[in-house]
Amino acid sequence: MTEHPPNPDIAASDAAGGTRSRGFMNRFIDTIEWIAAVFVGIVAADIFLLVVLRYFFNYQIPDSYDFGRLLLGILIFWGIAATSFRGTHITVDLVYANVGPRAQRIIDVFATLVLLFVVTFQTYTLFDKVVATANDNVLTYDLRLPTWPFFLVAWLGDVSAVLLIAVRTYRLIFEPEAVGGAYQIKPVE
Numbered sequence: 001m002t003e004h005p006p007n008p009d010i011a012a013s014d015a016a017g018g019t020r021s022r023g024f025m026n027r028f029i030d031t032i033e034w035i036a037a038v039f040v041g042i043v044a045a046d047i048f049l050l051v052v053l054r055y056f057f058n059y060q061i062p063d064s065y066d067f068g069r070l071l072l073g074i075l076i077f078w079g080i081a082a083t084s085f086r087g088t089h090i091t092v093d094l095v096y097a098n099v100g101p102r103a104q105r106i107i108d109v110f111a112t113l114v115l116l117f118v119v120t121f122q123t124y125t126l127f128d129k130v131v132a133t134a135n136d137n138v139l140t141y142d143l144r145l146p147t148w149p150f151f152l153v154a155w156l157g158d159v160s161a162v163l164l165i166a167v168r169t170y171r172l173i174f175e176p177e178a179v180g181g182a183y184q185i186k187p188v189e
Contacts, residue, residue, distance in 0.1 A: 025167060029085060032160045036078040043068075043075050062142035070150035077126075077157035084115060085164035109172050116165045123158040130155050 046068060053059045061067075096107055134148035171178040 029164060029167070032078070032085075032164060033082045035160075036075070036082040036157070039071070039075040039078050043071050046071060063140040063145065066140040066142075066147070070147060074150060074154045074157060077154040077161065079157075080119065081157050081161035081164055084119065084161050085168050105172070105176060109169070112165060112169045112172055116162070116169055119158065119161050119165055123155065123162050126151070126155045126158050 046064075050061060050064050050068070053061065096104055099107070130148055130151040133151050134146070138147045139145060140147060168179060
């Protein structure tokens, strides 16, 4: 087996445990994860504000239900992008835990290819929903605001998921050390 030169796109650790050099792709991945985290914060703040206003001041923000469900949809699609790349979604490892490292890598590649296919198809169908919502001029109930921009932001999250899953697939096949290298099952405590 030949040695491969180090990949500059993979973060290198320094003696202090930090990172010295980060490639474009890692910064892109981090940006998508931060966007997903921002939407988690927005949804949490929205819910907190609505509860405080409703129960303490007997006031409801116009279109709060519409904004809540639209923001939750955005959060779901950006969350798919963040969890699909890192592989931090819920998995069932009954077979995976009982096979060797080579078979685990094959399972990882196959599962990621299936995920890439499914999310790509989902992205295609969600784009149709964005176009249909814009063409049909779907509006919120109280303020009569168009809803298609929310669908567009959710679709961008889905596009990000496709890109990140494609990067993960590439790395699983050609740079397995970039996605953890050692395939180990971490028990739940």
